[in-house]
Amino acid sequence: MLIRIKKEEEAKLSVENKRVYLKVCYDDKDDAKHMGAWWDADKKKWYALNNSARYTPLIDKYS
Numbered sequence: 672m673l674i675r676i677k678k679e680e681e682a683k684l685s686v687e688n689k690r691v692y693l694k695v696c697y698d699d700k701d702d703a704k705h706m707g708a709w710w711d712a713d714k715k716k717w718y719a720l721n722n723s724a725r726y727t728p729l730i731d732k733y734s
Contacts, residue, residue: 690718691726693733703733 695703695717704710706729708717717733719726 689720689722691721691730691734693717693719693730695733699733703729706732708733 690711692711692714693703693708693716695708700717703717707726708719708729710716711718719729721730
């Protein structure tokens with residue numbers, strides 16, 4: 672049981688390390704979403720993955 676919980680925590684940290692949280696105001700949410708941002712409902716923040724060049728313009732604009 673403890674081992675499974677630890678693996679789940681490690682998997683969550685692995686995903687978290689790939690996320691770049693963005694500073695997106697409410698008025699810009701549609702633009703950010705159109706550019707590829709995702710909504711993290713737990714943290715109530717927009718994010719992009721930092722492992723792809725596709726998201727570089729998004730990260731540059733909203734970070």
